[in-house]
Amino acid sequence: LVSRMHEEWVHTKDNARAVRVGLAETSRVINSAALIMVCVFLAFVLSGDYGAAMAGVGLAAAVALDAFILRTALVPAAMHLLGRANWWLPAGLEKRLPHLAVEPREEAVETVPEGPSSVIHGFIRTADGEPVEGTAVTLLSRGGRQLDRVTSLADGSYIVAVPGPGTYLLAATASGLGSRARHVVVGEGPLVYDVELAEGEVDAVN
Numbered sequence: 001l002v003s004r005m006h007e008e009w010v011h012t013k014d015n016a017r018a019v020r021v022g023l024a025e026t027s028r029v030i031n032s033a034a035l036i037m038v039c040v041f042l043a044f045v046l047s048g049d050y051g052a053a054m055a056g057v058g059l060a061a062a063v064a065l066d067a068f069i070l071r072t073a074l075v076p077a078a079m080h081l082l083g084r085a086n087w088w089l090p091a092g093l094e095k096r097l098p099h100l101a102v103e104p105r106e107e108a109v110e111t112v113p114e115g116p117s118s119v120i121h122g123f124i125r126t127a128d129g130e131p132v133e134g135t136a137v138t139l140l141s142r143g144g145r146q147l148d149r150v151t152s153l154a155d156g157s158y159i160v161a162v163p164g165p166g167t168y169l170l171a172a173t174a175s176g177l178g179s180r181a182r183h184v185v186v187g188e189g190p191l192v193y194d195v196e197l198a199e200g201e202v203d204a205v206n
Helices: 002-013 015-047 049-085 091-098
Strands: 117-128 134-140 146-151 159-163 166-174 179-187 195-197
Touching: 002 049, 015 049, 015 159, 091 134, 117 166, 117 179, 146 159, 159 166, 166 195, 179 195
Parallel strands: 117 195
Antiparallel strands: 117 159, 134 146, 134 166, 166 179
8 A cells, every 4th residue: 555655656746646546546455355354264253163263353353443444544544644744764764775666766858849840941022022021921731731820020031840741831921912822842851932922912822
């Protein structure tokens, strides 16, 4: 019971959860074992020997008291009230005692968030070569799901994240300059793709 609680405490550092999980996962084993032992000791009563019968009744009562009152009621209640103090050890003693556990100590693994597999970048310009600021650039999957959406900067530059190689739909829309959409094929590396917008133009997908 307490070993399972300690195992959960090591993983979560949550005493209430450790007590709850330890009791839930071991109480059936404890109660089943206690019932078997109680039945065996009570069978001594049928032996016809007065001494054996008295010993059987005493042992059965002791096991029942230990399993159903002490282990599954008083111990969990006391450990819940004590909180983190259950697992406190003096620093010197903790260093001297050997680490005994079924599982090895878990070492913290530094996780590095994964970035996009690739990118599409370029410039949004007019037919005269002027940069267009504030253009909404949207990357869509072939099924029409939006993958990324950015706004072009003052120099007309943009960059959208791509989850991986494949064919995507890149759409650029600017107020007063219409919109343009194109299918683009992205390989393993970044793709440079410039977009030219004309006033009032709405370009179909190619």
